[in-house]
Every structure is written in C-alpha cells, then in structure tokens.
Amino acid sequence: MSNGIHDFLLSREAELVDELSSWVRIPSVAGLPDRRIEVVRSARWLAGTLREIGFPLVEVWSEDEAPAVYAEWCGAPSAPTVLVYSHHDVRVSKDEQWKETRPHEPVVRDGYVYGRGASDAKGQVIAHLWGIRAHLAKTGLEAPAVNLKLLIEGEEETGSPHLRQLLEDNQDRLAADLVIFSDTMAWHADHPAVCMSMRGTINAHLEVYGPLRDVHGGAVSGPAPNPVLAMARLLGGLYDDKGRITIPGFYDEVVEPSDRRRQELADLPFSEEDWLARSETRSTAGEAGYTVLEQLWTRPAIEATSIVAGDPVGLPRAVIPAVAAVDLSIRTVPNQTVAAVADQLHQWVAENLSPEVDHELTVTIDTGQDPYQTPEDHPAVDALAAAMAEGFGSPVGRMGNAGGGPAQWLVGAAGAPILFFGTGLPEDRWHDSDERASIDVLRKGAATLAHLWPRLAALPPRSQDR
Structure with missing residues (x-):
C-alpha cells in the first residue's frame, strides 16, 4: 500500500511483538499495594521507549500514587496539536483460570499475543509507538507531521481516581486541537469501524x-x-x-438513536452466530425494540x-x-x-x-464518567475513516464503545473534541482469562495511525498560538 508503510511494519512485526511481550511481562496490576512498584516499572518502561523513538520531552507524573507517562513532540508549529490518551495499568488476573499461558508470561500462538494487557491497553499504545515509527521512517520527517502529546495513565482499571486532579494540575500543558482516545475496539479484523461514541x-x-x-x-x-x-x-x-x-x-x-445512527449500525456486518462466537456470551437478550449493536452503543x-x-x-x-x-x-x-x-x-x-x-x-460519584459523542461533522472523523481504509485495506463503518472512560474529563482538560481509535476486538477477552491481541490488527492499527498523522496535519489548527 501507499508509502511503503505496510511493508515497513511487516518487516518489523517481530520487533513489535517482542516489544509488546516485554511490556506485558511487567505485572502493572492496578489497585494491589504489592504491585504498585510494578506500575512504576511499567511507566518507566514506556518512558524509556518513548525517548528511544525520539520524543524530546518525556516525564512520569504522579509516580507515588498512580504513575502516568506524559510526552511531547511538538515540531510542527503550523499543524494541529493532538493529545493521545490511553493507559498502561492492567486488571488483576486469576492465574488458575488461564489456559494458554500465565497472565504475565506472554506467548504467541495462531497470530495472537496472549497475556494480561496485550489488548487492554498496552497493545493499543504499542500500535501508537509503531505508527509513529512507520510515519517517520516512510516520510523522512525528523518530527511527526502533527504536534503530538501523549498521556498514558496508570490507574484506569480502578476508575482513574487521581486522573481528574492530574488533568487540572497540568491543564495548560494538555491543550490540544484534538484528543485521540485509544482504549476502545475496532469491531472486526476484516471490517473496521470508526468509533463515534462512548457510554x-x-x-x-x-x-x-x-x-x-x-x-x-x-x-x-x-x-x-x-x-x-x-x-x-x-x-x-x-x-x-x-x-x-x-x-x-x-x-x-x-436520547433515542437517530435514523442515521441506526442505519450506520445496521450497515455493519453482524450475525448472531458470529457475535456469540466472538463474545462468548451464550445467547442474546436485552431491551425489546433494539438490535444487539443498538443496545451495546446507544442504550x-x-x-x-x-x-x-x-x-x-x-x-x-x-x-x-x-x-x-x-x-x-x-x-x-x-x-x-x-x-x-x-x-x-x-x-x-x-x-x-x-x-x-x-x-x-x-x-462512586467522584469517579463516575459521563458519556461522550464525537461531533458527526468534525473533519477528523473523515480523516480517520480514510486512514483506517488504508491501514486495514477494508471499507470502514461506524460503531460505538460499550464501555466507559474519562472522555469528558479529557475534553475539559484539552479543550478539544475526542476522536476514538482502538485496536481491541470483542474476542480479545478483556478483563478475563487468556486475554489476547491480534498481531494482524495491531499492525493494521499502527498503519492506520501512520496514515492518520499527515491527514490531520492537512486540517487547519484550531488556533495558531500553541
């Protein structure tokens, strides 16, 4: 495909897998006092990797409470500023229920990396790292085409109890034209979709x-x-x-889903047989008058x-x-x-x-998180859809995210709308035993991001005083 991005990522796929595996080996389990130091180690691993990639400014924030990694690479004064959000902490595991491997001893089988955090959400961050590498390698630029800021927190799995204060304390540094929220799913490996909402x-x-x-x-x-x-x-x-x-x-x-929204969801490839096989949920039930996808993303x-x-x-x-x-x-x-x-x-x-x-x-009112919808007509939506079409080599639909996250908090801190992009799949077994990430989807996700940065750079920034 264009610019050799796919060839670059295919040639470096083993490195991508090794990098994710080394990070998964760090048991950065949120909420366990005896694993707190592992969350620190996870943050420092990421900070070191970002410096190796070339980020000129990398810091670990709030190390004593919930280590978050912040990085800046702002070398494009006339381009928009993008804040990328994700997390590096993981859910606790019940070792006795894992059959493929122990939770923090990653293995590769049948095109998947197995291990806690492989998909949620270390794999999603790894896609960003390799997206940046591919973007720089194939454009020859010395800095990304957009001004990048990264905030990868360390307590999302416990409700982000310190994140709101962290955002308030650093609001002046987090200002952006767009936030990319990467703790979501992509619907299907062969049928990607732009996520437009989060419950x-x-x-x-x-x-x-x-x-x-x-x-x-x-x-x-x-x-x-x-x-x-x-x-x-x-x-x-x-x-x-x-x-x-x-x-x-x-x-x-x-708010009832609009006719347009219902049609977008109806256009996604869906069968009950496929859904039950991928979600492992035995049967479908729920609110009468709404499809499975409408229930997941609009109800x-x-x-x-x-x-x-x-x-x-x-x-x-x-x-x-x-x-x-x-x-x-x-x-x-x-x-x-x-x-x-x-x-x-x-x-x-x-x-x-x-x-x-x-x-x-x-x-939990203080850590409760309100829903968010990306503005339908924001030009970044079309830019992402085009980048996903190049990255995945497939037509792109529209979907939502059934889970929640601190989207509204990030909007307030950055003063910018949210664009969702994730590399998770319903069959990745988030929070369950034998969590896994598709290597193919991680590579296609990295390619999507490599294609996205030049497309966003062509959009007018919200202001010129960043």
Missing part, C-alpha cells in the same frame, strides 16, 4: 443487612430476615419483561458484576448470612449524568428493598 460508567456497591451476625439456619430459619433473598428480589425487579430498567426517571434524559444498562454472601468458598456453615453485597456497573448514554442516576438509584433501592432488612448504598 458513561457509574459504579455502585450495595450491602444488605439481615441478622446481626451469621446465624445457624436451624435455629432461626423462617422468621429471620435473609439478606440474600431480599437482594435477589430487589435485583429481580431491576428489569421488566421488555428488558427495560424499572428505576423511575431512568430514561427521562436518554443504557445496569449489570451485577459480583455478589457475595454466606460461604462462597469452602465448606458451608448452614447459616443465614448477616450481609449480602453486590457490585453494580451502570452504563449511561447521552444525556444521562452521574449525579442524576445516582439519585435515582438511591431512591429506587430505598423504596423497593424489603423493610425487614437494612442497607447501605455507595455510588
């Missing part, structure tokens, strides 16, 4: 209290309140028989991600537990807000939980 994320933790202590069922069964059953009744009423969330007011601000959802009560491990004690706990993950869409949904959830739990039990509900 919001709110996490909640509910504890339901029954007896004052775990009590032998043979002594009190019947009259004693059982928090497990009370919680089950509550959660069982969360959705109605049409798949709609029953919390009053929950849909009041939800809100609430999931119970963990429930704990009684004796989940070891021999049972035959007791009525004192406490049942559930973690809820709430996915929101425009124009829902964290504060409004938190209030609705508090009221619904209080009104619907059995009066025989007590409860405590905690909603």
Whole structure:
C-alpha cells in the first residue's frame, strides 16, 4: 500500500511483538499495594521507549500514587496539536483460570499475543509507538507531521481516581486541537469501524443487612430476615419483561438513536452466530425494540458484576448470612449524568428493598464518567475513516464503545473534541482469562495511525498560538 508503510511494519512485526511481550511481562496490576512498584516499572518502561523513538520531552507524573507517562513532540508549529490518551495499568488476573499461558508470561500462538494487557491497553499504545515509527521512517520527517502529546495513565482499571486532579494540575500543558482516545475496539479484523461514541460508567456497591451476625439456619430459619433473598428480589425487579430498567426517571434524559445512527449500525456486518462466537456470551437478550449493536452503543444498562454472601468458598456453615453485597456497573448514554442516576438509584433501592432488612448504598460519584459523542461533522472523523481504509485495506463503518472512560474529563482538560481509535476486538477477552491481541490488527492499527498523522496535519489548527 501507499508509502511503503505496510511493508515497513511487516518487516518489523517481530520487533513489535517482542516489544509488546516485554511490556506485558511487567505485572502493572492496578489497585494491589504489592504491585504498585510494578506500575512504576511499567511507566518507566514506556518512558524509556518513548525517548528511544525520539520524543524530546518525556516525564512520569504522579509516580507515588498512580504513575502516568506524559510526552511531547511538538515540531510542527503550523499543524494541529493532538493529545493521545490511553493507559498502561492492567486488571488483576486469576492465574488458575488461564489456559494458554500465565497472565504475565506472554506467548504467541495462531497470530495472537496472549497475556494480561496485550489488548487492554498496552497493545493499543504499542500500535501508537509503531505508527509513529512507520510515519517517520516512510516520510523522512525528523518530527511527526502533527504536534503530538501523549498521556498514558496508570490507574484506569480502578476508575482513574487521581486522573481528574492530574488533568487540572497540568491543564495548560494538555491543550490540544484534538484528543485521540485509544482504549476502545475496532469491531472486526476484516471490517473496521470508526468509533463515534462512548457510554458513561457509574459504579455502585450495595450491602444488605439481615441478622446481626451469621446465624445457624436451624435455629432461626423462617422468621429471620435473609439478606440474600431480599437482594435477589430487589435485583429481580431491576428489569421488566421488555428488558427495560424499572428505576423511575431512568430514561427521562436518554436520547433515542437517530435514523442515521441506526442505519450506520445496521450497515455493519453482524450475525448472531458470529457475535456469540466472538463474545462468548451464550445467547442474546436485552431491551425489546433494539438490535444487539443498538443496545451495546446507544442504550443504557445496569449489570451485577459480583455478589457475595454466606460461604462462597469452602465448606458451608448452614447459616443465614448477616450481609449480602453486590457490585453494580451502570452504563449511561447521552444525556444521562452521574449525579442524576445516582439519585435515582438511591431512591429506587430505598423504596423497593424489603423493610425487614437494612442497607447501605455507595455510588462512586467522584469517579463516575459521563458519556461522550464525537461531533458527526468534525473533519477528523473523515480523516480517520480514510486512514483506517488504508491501514486495514477494508471499507470502514461506524460503531460505538460499550464501555466507559474519562472522555469528558479529557475534553475539559484539552479543550478539544475526542476522536476514538482502538485496536481491541470483542474476542480479545478483556478483563478475563487468556486475554489476547491480534498481531494482524495491531499492525493494521499502527498503519492506520501512520496514515492518520499527515491527514490531520492537512486540517487547519484550531488556533495558531500553541
């Protein structure tokens, strides 16, 4: 393909894989005190690699709390400034459930790199690194065609509790004309799509209290309140028989997908058989009147991600537990807000939980993240679509991202819109055992980025005073 970018990346593919593998070996697990130093090592690995590529300014921010890597390469005064966001921390793993390899002992099999973080999101950052290398190698430029700033944080998997403050403290340095958010998916290896939206994320933790202590069922069964059953009744009423969330007011601000949006999603290649095979979700369900893709990318959802009560491990004690706990993950869409949904959830739990039990509900308002939609008519969207067509060698559709992230925070810090680009796939098993990344998609993602920078350089910058 044009400019020899694909030939360059094919000739260096083994180096790309080796580089990703060496990074995956660093167990930068967020949220575990005994792995905190590994997150520091991961940040320093990235910082060193960016310096090797040629970035003249590379720093590690907030090393004592959640190390984030910041880099600048601003050698194109007349071109736009682009801020790239991603993360280098990874989810905790249950080693006993991994079959291909241990989580941080990467292996290559059948065109995939297996290992924790291979796709989410170290692989996505690696695509950026090789995109820059290919861009410089094939254009002969001494600096990227656009002014690049990178912010790769180290606590995304725990909700980015320090990121908002980090953005506020460094807002003057993060100003940009465009933000590229690289913690998303590309739909299909053979059918890429530009991601145009990201759902919001709110996490909640509910504890339901029954007896004052775990009590032998043979002594009190019947009259004693059982928090497990009370919680089950509550959660069982969360959705109605049409798949709609029953919390009053929950849909009041939800924006229906436009006819144009529905058609864009309908144009993506989709079959239930393919989806079930790739997502490993057994069956499809959900809200009546909306397709699988519409539900994923344009409709809100609430999931119970963990429930704990009684004796989940070891021999049972035959007791009525004192406490049942559930973690809820709430996915929101425009124009829902964290504060409004938190209030609705508090009221619904209080009104619907059995009066025989007590409860405590905690909603993470400070780290909750609102949804975001890329402006449909922004010229960078067409630039990315054209670059993806060159990078993947396939027609490009439009999609969304089912998960959430700090998109709105980045918009506020950079003063610029978001353009999403990721190299993940639904079959990459994010957060699960045997996480993997397609080498072919990583290479095509790097090629896309190498083609993107000159296209963005041709766009007028928002201002000339950067």
